[in-house]
Amino acid sequence: MQQRKIAFIGAGNMTRSIISGLVANGYPAELIMASNPSIGKLEALHSDFAIQTTQDNNLALEFAEVVVLAVKPQLMEQVCAALAKHQPLAGKLFVSIAAGLPTARLQQMLQGHETIIRTMPNTPSALGKGMTGLFAEPMIQAADKQFAGDLMAQVGEIAWVDKESLIDSVIAAAGSSPAYFFLFLEAMQKEAEQQGFDHHTARLLVQQAMLGAAEMVCHNPQLELSALRTQVTSKGGTTAKAIESFQQQGLEKVVATAMQAAVKRAEEMANLF
Numbered sequence: 163m164q165q166r167k168i169a170f171i172g173a174g175n176m177t178r179s180i181i182s183g184l185v186a187n188g189y190p191a192e193l194i195m196a197s198n199p200s201i202g203k204l205e206a207l208h209s210d211f212a213i214q215t216t217q218d219n220n221l222a223l224e225f226a227e228v229v230v231l232a233v234k235p236q237l238m239e240q241v242c243a244a245l246a247k248h249q250p251l252a253g254k255l256f257v258s259i260a261a262g263l264p265t266a267r268l269q270q271m272l273q274g275h276e277t278i279i280r281t282m283p284n285t286p287s288a289l290g291k292g293m294t295g296l297f298a299e300p301m302i303q304a305a306d307k308q309f310a311g312d313l314m315a316q317v318g319e320i321a322w323v324d325k326e327s328l329i330d331s332v333i334a335a336a337g338s339s340p341a342y343f344f345l346f347l348e349a350m351q352k353e354a355e356q357q358g359f360d361h362h363t364a365r366l367l368v369q370q371a372m373l374g375a376a377e378m379v380c381h382n383p384q385l386e387l388s389a390l391r392t393q394v395t396s397k398g399g400t401t402a403k404a405i406e407s408f409q410q411q412g413l414e415k416v417v418a419t420a421m422q423a424a425v426k427r428a429e430e431m432a433n434l435f
């Protein structure tokens with residue numbers, strides 16, 4: 163990928179994931195800076211990845227050709243206002259990873275600066291298994307789009323969307339969804355414990371089943387998910403009874419309603435912050 167100076171504003175979980183991917187793929191550490199109010203995360207980033215760090219967002223801005231906005235949505239307005247006040251932003255590419263904040267709102271927060279690309283990654287990025295959706299307004303230059311895509315591709319797969327509202331659907335399907343899977347596994351672990359396993363063994367049983375199932379999905383792209391399910395479901399057997407129970411209790415509707423709730427919250431956040 164092209165090399166540009168990147169500053170991360172906010173050095174939390176997502177920033178750490180992306181930086182670890184960048185450095186692991188050979189991006190020069192001296193071209194990366196992270197800014198954060200508390201020192202602990204910065205010290206860890208410096209010692210683990212030899213990147214530059216600062217507690218001063220303005221210094222990070224001065225350093226950067228690309229600014230990754232990685233603070234919580236509710237802090238974004240104050241952080242952007244301070245950046246825009248500090249120095250002219252012209253010539254810098256901004257990449258936001260924040261949920262719920264549309265490009266138009268980010269442009270407003272950055273006092274009219276237009277060169278902004280929205281992305282929506284997820285926490286498996288920390289293992290290089292992330293999924294990131296990206297959106298750019300038509301006026302964004304191809305080189306900037308290429309850079310933002312390459313940046314997020316360091317930590318997993320990417321998918322561009324051509325309608326900004328679809329970023330909220332990326333949140334529902336990929337940004338938030340690791341938590342759905344964890345919830346499902348928590349419930350399975352709990353029931354396995356009820357049925358007699360200790361906590362550790364119950365976790366091993368469900369996590370290994372999940373890992374194997376996830377790999378089967380990824381290694382068989384030609385097979386529909388329903389076909390993989392059918393392979394497990396012997397006629398008149400145990401799986402059929404469990405699946406029937408899920409279906410009778412409306413699993414599909416439960417999932418659809420939860421994903422719609424995630425989209426709705428993202429839409430609300432656009433007005434709240």
Ligand SMILES: NC(=O)C1=CN([C@@H]2O[C@H](COP(=O)(O)OP(=O)(O)OC[C@H]3O[C@@H](n4cnc5c(N)ncnc54)[C@H](OP(=O)(O)O)[C@@H]3O)[C@@H](O)[C@H]2O)C=CC1
Pocket residue numbers: 171172173174175176177197198199200201203219232233234235237241259260261282283284285337
């Ligand atoms: N977690 C997830 O699964 C995903 C999160 N996102 C988005 O990523 C963004 C970051 O989330 P995540 O990494 O999980 O959150 P974290 O809370 O881990 O990181 C946010 C960081 O911002 C720092 N911060 C607070 N105030 C400032 C400031 N004024 N200037 C600079 N940094 C500041 C915090 O520092 P301190 O701790 O010292 O206060 C913290 O380290 C959010 O906008 C979220 O919507 C997107 C996709 C997935």
Ligand SMILES: O=C(O)[C@@H]1CCC=N1
Pocket residue numbers: 261333337338
């Ligand atoms: O829960 C959230 O708002 C963020 C965005 C996607 C995952 N975590």
